[in-house]
Amino acid sequence: MTAIFRATVLALGVTSMVYSINASAAPAYSTDVARAMQAGDYGEARSLLRERAEAGDPEAQLNLGVLLAAGRGAAPNPREAARWYREAAEQGNAAAQNNLGQAYLQGQGVGMQPDTAARWFREAAQQGDAGAQYNLGTLYAQGRGVTRDMAQAVDWWRKAAEQGVIAAQYNMGAASADGVGTKQSDAAAVYWFANAAQAGNTRARQALDDLLPGLPTKQVAASNARVRGERNTSAEIIATVDAPQRLPVLGHTRDGWTMIYLADRGRLGWIADSLLSEQASAR
Structure with a gap:
């Protein structure tokens, strides 16, 4: 297999970092918040979430951060969003840890610090957060905030891919096709590309056309x-x-x-x- 996929493996994560967005979890702890969000009354939802967030509820802190970052119910406020992500992250909320890592990676509301981003991604990834696993793998592939290590990249991408992260499935296919960070295997590449293609990834479909004749x-x-x-x-x-x-x-x-x-x-x-x-x- 030629190295036609290798550049894509390293470039994909630049524009496809994965956030953990958990605003849909609101109904689990507040019917009022759920009703406000379903009605599009984000100002009311934000107010209700803030009350719970200030009382220390990490899920409310996460979701308040999501609304503030997205500018729902008010102008976007990335600094305030990062503050609430941190409150939840320090209580062990994996989705908030991933989002805080993203804030540090992009410099959204905090200083751009890839090493701190990697630390928060790792905290979340070790708890099983699929988005953080993909993001941490991408940092290892790019050598941002960590020493570049394709074996580590593949290890974290595999964990994310097994949880259904399409970008991770594509990257696993590419890494397997070229033997980057893992043993070269057209069969493994087809397996991962097939999963990504079935989920709608068009580049994975194109890759399958190249690989299938060799099986x-x-x-x-x-x-x-x-x-x-x-x-x-x-x-x-x-x-x-x-x-x-x-x-x-x-x-x-x-x-x-x-x-x-x-x-x-x-x-x-x-x-x-x-x-x-x-x-x-x-x-």
């Missing part, structure tokens, strides 16, 4: 062979295929399943080994 294939050995969404016989049937069709193969499991890519459906699937011919063929 080994297996021939279907039965009529109406069932392809499932998971590797068990009770999982959803997502397609049926017939002999002698050949399917791109990504890998196998010890319990008798093969992961394949359904080009006509643009998605991954699982098929029982017993429904395939014994030998794979390179394309």
Whole structure:
């Protein structure tokens, strides 16, 4: 595989850092706040959130920060937003930690300090915040606030990708295609690009066109062979295929399943080994 993806891996995060926006959590702690936000009365929502935030509620502090940063109910106030993010972040709120890291990375309401941004991203990432995991990985890829380390970048991108962050899935595909920070593997690249493409990433679809011809294939050995969404016989049937069709193969499991890519459906699937011919063929 040529290095056609490498520049994209390093550049993607510059314009695609991920925020943790949690204003939708308002109904969980305040019917009044939820009602005001649903009605578009952000001034009232901001007032109600401030009351709770000043009482020390970290979720209210986070959401007040979100409204202030976005300028909902008033002019944007990034300095005040960062203050409330910090209040919540210091109480361990992972979404607020991620947003505070973003503020320090972009210099929004605070001084631009990539090393401090990395510290807050790490705090949130270690708690499992997917946006922070992606952001921390991107800092490692760019060498901003941390020493550049593509293995660390890939490690954090993988965690975010497994939680469904599309940009992280794309970056994992690119890193796998080029062997940057991880072992080179066209099959792994197809896996991650397929996930990103299924979520609507057009560049991932283009990458799949380049990679799929290089994957080994297996021939279907039965009529109406069932392809499932998971590797068990009770999982959803997502397609049926017939002999002698050949399917791109990504890998196998010890319990008798093969992961394949359904080009006509643009998605991954699982098929029982017993429904395939014994030998794979390179394309």
